[in-house]
Amino acid sequence: MRLVYQQMLAFFAVIASVLLLLGLSFSSMTKDMVYQNTWTSLEKYANSLVEQSVRISAGDPKRVSFDSESLLNSEVLLRNQSMHFTIYNRDNTAVFPDNVYISKIKASDWKKLNRGEIVQRVTDRQTKTASGKIEPAMTDVLKPYFYTDKQNKRHLVAVVKVGAYISNINSNIAKINSNLTKALAVASIVALLLAYFISRYLTLRINRLRRATNQVARGDYDVQLPSQNHDEIDDLVNDFNNMAFSLQASRKEIERQEERRRAFMADAAHEMRTPLTTINGLLEGLAYDAIPEDSKAQSIELMRNETKRLIRLVNENLDYEKIRNNQIALNKREFNAMTPLRTLVEQLQQRAEAKHDTLTVNGLDEVPVYADYDRFVQIMFNITANAIQFTDNGQITILAQRGNHGSVFKVSDTGIGMTDEQLANIWERYYKADPSRTSTKYGESGLGLAIVHQLVLLHQGRIDVMSKKGEGQLLRLFYQTRKIVKQ
Secondary structure (H helix, E strand, O other): OOOHHHHHHHHHHEEEEEEEEHHHHHHHHHHHHHHHHHHHHHHHHHHHHHHEEEEEEOOOOOEEEEEHHHHHHHHHHHHHOOEEEEEEOOOEEEOOOOOOOOOOOOHHHHHHOOOOEEEEEHHHHHEEEEOOOOOOOOEEEEEEEEEEEEOEEEEEEEEEEEEEHHHHHHHHHHHHHHHHHHHHHHHHHHHHHHHHHHHHHHHHHHHHHHHHHHHHHHOOOOOOOOOOOOOOOHHHHHHHHHHHHHHHHHHHHHHHHHHHHHHHHHHHHHHHHEEEEEEEEHHHHOOOOOHHHHHHHHHHHHHHHHHHHHHHHHHHHHHHHHOOOOOOOEEEEEEHHHHHHHHHHHHHHHHHHHHEEEEEEOOOOOOEEEHHHHHHHHHHHHHHHHHHHOOOOOOOEEEEEEEOOOEEEEEEEOOOOOOOHHHHHOOOOOOOOOOOOOOOOOOOOHHHHHHHHHHHHHOOOEEEEEEEOOOOOEEEEHHHHOOOOOO
């Protein structure tokens, strides 16, 4: 069974159950109300009969008389309304009508009447009197009347029984129930239509979500469904939109990674092919004695440098993979960062002077850092060497500072700077902001900053860079410290 019909039946079952319960409750309440109204009317008729026909002697309360003419008139009037009445004296003897045999009131009811209680009775079936007469089903009210003498004593003087035929009452109840049944039938039809439209509306929303899911399954992630944030289906739509957005972002990232993979293979082949081509050419020159004797030493030195470059390139690739896969162990300890930074400046001073750069380090005498000493030196060396690589006739400054729960190291230069697109890719392997600078004196593999980024992440640190084209760059590195050293 389709979902729309399942929901429609569920809605209709709930509504129909509610309507049925309300109908039964209303029918029962209507029946009680009709009987109660009937008894109230019969009691009023009894009061009217007593007021018009009963005569009590002022001197002797036991002397009670009845106005026969008034009773006959009342009997004709009530008979026309399908009612009858009987009057009993204090001895439980029927005094009107007096031409028929009428049984006495039951002892249990008589006791209630003597206590001043009104007795309401319903006879659902026909009864046969002692004289053999068949009496139809009726409901009647027995109401006692008392006389209070001068000593404030009450004396029962008469009991009036006024009855109405059950058939008339049931006829009224049947009419009410008939109207109620019609109303319930109309309400059920309206409920069925309402349940259908609500179910149809919900099913359309689910089908729209299903079509979007099939669209995603076919590989089209560019889909966003409208959401009003009203109910759980809208929450599901929001989750679907987030999923589609994530899949779309993942696909773009996969495509970007695939593009970077192809670029990486091409770059790696290029980086290795250049020194291999140089070495191969020199070896052929030596093999065929094409290199002059006075140049052989220079050729051998060049082959050694190219071989070292190849070894460095392979080692950097292996190092990068080990770092990225968390296959290296860090020997963290707390030390003064200014000591290795000053040594670093001395090591790179010759490179800086070759580019006509000024290299300085600034900071307090004590800047504590909690890190692996050798990896810290490697990080700062690569960052500083990269700054020298892209700065001519400029200034490179290393600044070491104490921060909140950590240490901050900033390396700034006045070099060529980078665009926003270049900034987004500087942590990629073999990425070069200036591809023309690949054959410098010190070489450039494009792995330095990629290794730096992975090492910083391995230290649970942070690294970011700010740069503008032609204005240089500022690279900021944050390290957590195990403890804060007081100044």
